[in-house]
Amino acid sequence: MVGVVIVSHSAKIAEGIKELALQMAKDHPVFTAGGTQDGGIGTDPMRIQEAIENADQGDGVAVLADLGSAVMSVDLAKEMIEPELSARVFLANAPIVEGSIAAVVEASLGSSLDKVLQTAADAKNMNKE
Template identity: 55%
Template sequence: MTVRIVVVSHSDKIADGAVELAAQMAPDVMMVPAGGTSDGRIGTSMDKVMAALETAAGGDGVVVLTDLGSAVMTAESAMEFAEGGAPVLLADAPIVEGLVAAAVAAQGGASVHAVRRAAEATHGYPASRPKAEDHVAAGGPAVYGPAAGEPAAPAAPDASGDFELVNLAGMHARPAAKIAGGLSALDAEVTVNGVDGASMTGLMTLAAGKGSVLHVEASGPDAERAVAYVAGLVRKGFGEP
């Protein structure tokens, strides 16, 4: 089983279209749209969201994505009535980019919490984990590096590698989603050419075309796996020509 996803939007066309797009990259993931009102108008429907949550129940958990403010309130209200033992989590993420990243992570077998992190990483959430060199002394101000006011030199990564893009289209949405989705499920801090490797939008800002080299650095327990994961995707051209 995999994590399932519910998409709540004020528009049924937006919800359906976002799911259609994400399904191109994650065909095995159940994604249930819940857009518009029950009578086809713009708005949100408690009944539609509750029905979507019921349809999505039975997997390893459900991640819910929403568009505008009242959709969040409707989703939260419906989640209070959700039944079943698997967790149902609301992601604070853009509905299109977040859905694609979440779906790719779910396709790769990520946990429900990792799927939510993948969605939220598309706009910088959650904040980076605290660095070991930054800490707050009890009862005192923050201390940086070996001495207060002296930032420590950046630690060397636990693993790194350089990989040349071979697919014709380079770093577009599909490769970025595959990299971000897979890395979000690993216990590692990863950068690709200096941007967060778990951020789909960050990777797309690289505008890396065919022949560009991706410099990957990773730190943490899964550092070696993270670098190997990116290497495998790049060498296979992300499954593209």
């Protein structure tokens, strides 16, 4: 099973996205790393590392992030985890809200990591007219 990690500068945003996603895919392994250790706005590579390790179910982890420095923190977190796991962790090129929901639903269907990442990325093309 593919795990999902949601990384945001805000713990409230990360938890809110998780709550939305789990409305459509209950009990799927979704973990968040929002905000800093002291509850502030920002990202923390150690919190992201822990979320990735918790999300790993053996089939890989899709990570979704909100802003540029979150992407840098994800990269740092990947450097801190075991190489075998790091090789199965990928940052989705996707919008954080739509991409996270799409990724969680796809992962809950038992899809491969590649399919989960592609489904998340496809959320960029969602027509909102």
